Structure formats: structure tokens, C-alpha cells
Amino acid sequence: MTSASPPPPAYDPARGREPAAGTGAAPRPVLTLRGVGKTYPNGKVALRDIELSLAEGEFVFLVGPSGAGKSTLLRLLIRDELPTSGEVIVDGADLARVPRRRVPELRRRIGIVFQDFKLLPARTVRDNVAFALEVTGTPRGRIRPAVDRALAVVGLAAAADQLPTTLSGGEQQRTAIARALVHEPRLIIADEPTGNLDPLISWEIIQLLLRINELGVTVLMATHNAEVVTSLRRRVVALEEGRIVRDEVGGYHRED
Amino acid sequence: MSVAAVATMVLMLLLLAGFWLLQAGLTAGVAYVEGKVEIVADLRDVPGAEAALVVEARALAVDVAALPEVRTVHFVSKDEALARFRERLRERGQVDLTGYLDRNPLPASLEVGLVDPREFQPVVDLLSSRSEVVDDVVEVQQLIERLTSVTNVLRTGGLVVLVLVAFVVLFIIVNTIRLAVVARREEIEIMRLVGASDAFIRWPFIFEGAFVGLLGAGAALLVLALLAGPVGDLMYGFFRVLPLELGTLARDVVLLVVGTGLGVGVLGSWLSVRSYLGR
Numbered sequence: 040m041t042s043a044s045p046p047p048p049a050y051d052p053a054r055g056r057e058p059a060a061g062t063g064a065a066p067r068p069v070l071t072l073r074g075v076g077k078t079y080p081n082g083k084v085a086l087r088d089i090e091l092s093l094a095e096g097e098f099v100f101l102v103g104p105s106g107a108g109k110s111t112l113l114r115l116l117i118r119d120e121l122p123t124s125g126e127v128i129v130d131g132a133d134l135a136r137v138p139r140r141r142v143p144e145l146r147r148r149i150g151i152v153f154q155d156f157k158l159l160p161a162r163t164v165r166d167n168v169a170f171a172l173e174v175t176g177t178p179r180g181r182i183r184p185a186v187d188r189a190l191a192v193v194g195l196a197a198a199a200d201q202l203p204t205t206l207s208g209g210e211q212q213r214t215a216i217a218r219a220l221v222h223e224p225r226l227i228i229a230d231e232p233t234g235n236l237d238p239l240i241s242w243e244i245i246q247l248l249l250r251i252n253e254l255g256v257t258v259l260m261a262t263h264n265a266e267v268v269t270s271l272r273r274r275v276v277a278l279e280e281g282r283i284v285r286d287e288v289g290g291y292h293r294e295d
Numbered sequence: 296m297s298v299a300a301v302a303t304m305v306l307m308l309l310l311l312a313g314f315w316l317l318q319a320g321l322t323a324g325v326a327y328v329e330g331k332v333e334i335v336a337d338l339r340d341v342p343g344a345e346a347a348l349v350v351e352a353r354a355l356a357v358d359v360a361a362l363p364e365v366r367t368v369h370f371v372s373k374d375e376a377l378a379r380f381r382e383r384l385r386e387r388g389q390v391d392l393t394g395y396l397d398r399n400p401l402p403a404s405l406e407v408g409l410v411d412p413r414e415f416q417p418v419v420d421l422l423s424s425r426s427e428v429v430d431d432v433v434e435v436q437q438l439i440e441r442l443t444s445v446t447n448v449l450r451t452g453g454l455v456v457l458v459l460v461a462f463v464v465l466f467i468i469v470n471t472i473r474l475a476v477v478a479r480r481e482e483i484e485i486m487r488l489v490g491a492s493d494a495f496i497r498w499p500f501i502f503e504g505a506f507v508g509l510l511g512a513g514a515a516l517l518v519l520a521l522l523a524g525p526v527g528d529l530m531y532g533f534f535r536v537l538p539l540e541l542g543t544l545a546r547d548v549v550l551l552v553v554g555t556g557l558g559v560g561v562l563g564s565w566l567s568v569r570s571y572l573g574r
């Protein structure tokens with residue numbers, strides 16, 4: 040009989056982090072998607088009926104073939120797009136109800152990292168990181184220490200005065216991560232952060248994100264990097280054609 | 296910031312100022328002509344009864360002057376009419392043969408100046424009703440109507456042209472600033488992603504638009520100031536006749552040019568950035 044075999048490490052989104060038997064209440068979710076669908080104005084259905092919840096402190100991989108809707112899902116979280124159905128709740132706020140003028144505040148609570156780094160080429164590493172604080176009107180006196188702290192976390196203190204063009208891809212991505220960190224967000228969203236990097240450097244970036252996660256920051260990372268996902272055995276949310284087809288601790292591919 | 300944007304701004308503002316001055320001149324010209332418009336009533340001329348008619352004419356003049364539409368009433372006697380006629384002949388260098396006439400053939404008349412040239416009907420009615428004194432009311436009605444309709448066409452036409460010109464400027468500025476926005480598209484995107492407010496992202500472009508507008512306005516005013524001397528000299532006689540307040544006109548043009556330059560620059564930038572600020 041099959042009853043003898045251990046059940047797969049199923050994940051209960053409603054309870055957040057994998058419940059350890061006997062411990063107290065589950066941590067509150069950092070983000071929740073309920074019945075979320077997204078159809079682009081051109082009629083393309085990118086997401087259907089998404090149910091997803093991330094608890095504080097989790098590290099979650101978002102995987103799936105190209106066009107599955109990973110980037111779309113991440114864009115919903117920073118309210119770059121609005122869902123066509125369902126609710127997106129980030130840090131307790133229903134994004135559809137957040138008025139436009141409060142969106143900047145929301146984004147300051149989320150760190151975002153992209154495949155193409157999105158650094159300003161004419162600004163030094165330090166200034167790129169400081170930029171995130173400058174544009175939100177942070178007092179000058181508070182910028183410098185915050186930038187130094189973020190650069191220290193990513194290990195780029197020594198390169199602070201270099202221009203991005205003089206840095207390796209990995210160093211550029213670490214600059215972008217420092218910029219994402221400088222607002223001290225509770226959540227970091229990374230869309231294929233290792234997509235442009237070679238395997239060794241990719242590992243460095245993953246290690247960095249894991250370290251930031253250990254500091255208590257929730258991390259949601261979309262990736263095609265099967266090797267990394269499979270070997271880390273973290274929670275994996277798999278999308279296919281806009282649907283969640285798998286949500287469990289495991290590897291890049293279904294393991295049946 | 297581009298030289299082309301400022302240059303187009305200058306050209307458009309010059310066009311705008313030109314149109315404004317033109318319509319101000321036309322309006323003043325029309326007002327001048329309107330002010331000259333009078334109703335002329337030729338009086339009956341009966342040989343032998345001249346003195347009695349003069350008494351009646353003066354009584355009529357008093358009645359006409361009592362009308363609210365009337366600004367001035369001037370009685371032109373037969374002698375004055377003849378004197379004017381001779382004066383006109385002399386001005387044209389024609390031979391004056393009136394001395395050979397045995398009797399002055401010109402009728403006396405009443406010249407009535409109106410408060411508003413469009414309000415002529417009551418005056419014409421009163422004059423026509425006194426046919427024992429009035430021989431003929433000179434047909435000024437059509438002239439006045441035509442003049443008024445021409446004035447209106449000029450005013451509305453001028454306004455339409457001004458609005459069209461403003462739209463052209465706006466279009467050009469929108470496209471110029473859009474180039475600047477596109478050049479900084481990535482920076483804007485990063486700003487949005489790290490949580491910059493719309494206002495923060497917008498203001499450098501608004502500033503640039505305002506700068507283009509002010510620079511253009513300054514250059515346009517400079518050109519106008521340089522042109523004002525020669526053009527003024529050329530048209531001195533003309534301007535002197537017109538009821539134009541040159542000081543007020545200059546102030547209006549400065550306000551128009553600076554206001555339009557600034558307004559169009561700011562509005563253009565605002566429109567350009569808007570589409571890059573997302574939902």
C-alpha cells in the first residue's frame with residue numbers, strides 16, 4: 040500500500056513557513072495573492088487564479104518556462120501592473136486600493152533586483168546606491184551611513200567610488216542588491232538576478248541573497264537556474280502558462 | 296536642452312506677438328473708424344425760408360442731443376457747408392467756380408456722433424420722422440453694419456489663429472521634451488522602481504520646459520524690442536492717429552510672450568513626462 044510512503048513535503052500557503060510541530064502561531068505573511076488573474080490589454084492571459092502567500096523570513100524560488108508569467112507576478116507585487124482579478128496584498132496593503140500617490144511609499148518597502156542590473160552608468164557605485172535614498176527625499180546626513188552599511192553587506196565597500204562600467208557583472212549585480220537593501224526592506228524581489236552571470240558568479244549572488252535572507256529579509260526570486268534551485272532545497276513555486284502547478288520544498292523539476 | 300526647441304519657441308512667440316500686435320492694430324483702427332462714424336441728415340433748403348429752417352433745425356438738434364445714443368450733434372450751416380466745399384477744392388487744387396453761383400446750393404445739415412456706432416436706429420428714426428426739416432438721412436446703416444461684421448470676423452479669426460499657433464508650439468515642445476525624457480528613460484524607470492514620487496521625477500523636466508519657455512520668451516522680446524524702433528518710425532503717423540496706448544500694448548505683449556512661453560513649456564513637459572510615469 041502507498042500509505043507507508045512518506046507524503047511529499049507539501050507546503051501550506053495559509054500557514055506560511057513550514058510549521059514546526061508544537062511551536063506557536065505562524066509568522067504573518069509578507070505578501071498574499073488571492074485568486075489573482077492578469078490579462079494584458081492585448082488579451083494575453085499571463086496569470087490565472089494564483090493563490091500564494093509568503094511568510095516573513097522565507098526564501099522562495101519562482102520557476103517556470105519562459106512566458107509562464109514570473110515577471111508578471113513580480114510586477115504585480117510592486118504595483119507596476121494591477122491584477123485583472125483577485126487581490127494582491129503586500130505588507131498588509133491591498134495594492135488595488137493603494138492610491139497612485141502612495142505607490143512610491145510602497146515601493147520603498149520592497150527591494151527590487153533585475154537581470155540587467157539597471158544601474159546608472161554615469162554614477163559611481165556609491166551614488167547608484169545613494170540614488171535610491173536621494174530620490175525619496177532622505178536627509179543627506181542619513182544617506183552616507185545607510186549606503187556604507189549596504190555596501191558592506193554586499194562586500195563592495197572597496198569599490199564604492201568606481202563606475203559600474205569598470206565592474207564585473209557580479210559586482211554590478213551586487214551594487215544593484217545594495218541599492219535594493221538601502222531602504223532596509225522587509226521583502227526583496229529578484230527577477231532572474233543571475234541570468235546574465237556565469238555559474239560561479241551566480242553562486243556568489245545566491246549566497247549573498249541567502250545571507251540577506253538570514254538577516255530576516257524575505258526573498259522571492261524568479262530564476263531559470265535549475266542547478267541552484269535543485270541543490271538548495273528551498274520552497275519552489277512553479278508556474279506554467281500562468282498557473283501555479285507546484286508549490287513545495289524541492290528542486291527545479293518535479294520529483295515524483 | 297536643445298537649441299532647436301528654443302529656436303522654435305522664439306519663432307512661435309514672435310508669430311504670436313505679431314498676430315497680437317496685428318489684431319491690436321486692427322481693433323484700434325476699427326475703433327478709430329467707428330469713432331468717426333456719424334449720422335448725417337441733410338436739411339431742407341427752401342429759398343427764402345432759410346432763417347425759419349435754421350430755427351427748426353436748432354430745435355431738432357436739441358431733441359437729437361437728448362437721445363442717450365447720441366454723443367455729439369453739430370449743426371452745419373449752409374455757409375459752413377460751402378466753406379468746407381471750397382476748402383476741399385483747394386486741397387485738391389481744383390478751380391473754385393462757386394463764386395459764379397448766384398445762390399449757395401449746398402444744404403445745411405446735422406452731423407450726429409454716436410456713443411456706440413451700432414446703436415444708430417433710434418437716431419435715424421427720429422431724424423426721418425421730422426421730414427418737414429430733414430430732407431434726407433444719409434444711409435450710414437449699411438456702412439456701420441459691414442464695418443462691425445468685419446471687426447468681428449477679424450477678432451474671432453485672430454483668436455482662432457492664436458489658439459492654433461499655441462497648439463503648434465505645444466506640439467513642438469512636447470516632442471522636444473519627449474526627446475529629453477526618452478534619453479533619460481532608464482533613469483526614470485529606476486527612479487520609479489526605487490520609490491521616487493511622480494513629482495520628484497517630473498520636476499527636472501518641468502524645470503527644463505519652463506527654462507526653454509523663458510529663454511524663448513526673452514529672445515522673442517529682444518527681437519521685438521529691436522524691431523520696435525524702425526517699425527515705429529515707419530508707422531509713426533499711423534500709430535499717432537490710432538487710439539493705441541503704446542505703454543499698455545507693450546506690457547500686454549510682454550505678458551503674453553512670457554506667459555505663453557512659460558505656460559507652453561511647462562504644459563508641454565508635463566504632457567511628455569506623464570506617459571512615462573506608469574499607472
Ligand SMILES: Nc1ncnc2c1ncn2[C@@H]1O[C@H](COP(=O)(O)OP(=O)(O)OP(=O)(O)O)[C@@H](O)[C@H]1O
Binds near residue numbers: 085103108109110111
Ligand atoms: N506588457 C505586456 N503586454 C502584453 N503581454 C505581455 C506583457 N508582458 C508580458 N506579456 C506576456 O505575458 C506572458 C508572461 O510574461 P512574463 O514576462 O511574465 O513571463 P516570464 O515567466 O517572466 O518569462 P521569462 O522567463 O522569459 O522572463 C508572456 O506570454 C508575455 O508575452
Ligand SMILES: [Mg+2]
Binds near residue numbers: 109110111230
Ligand atoms: Mg521574466
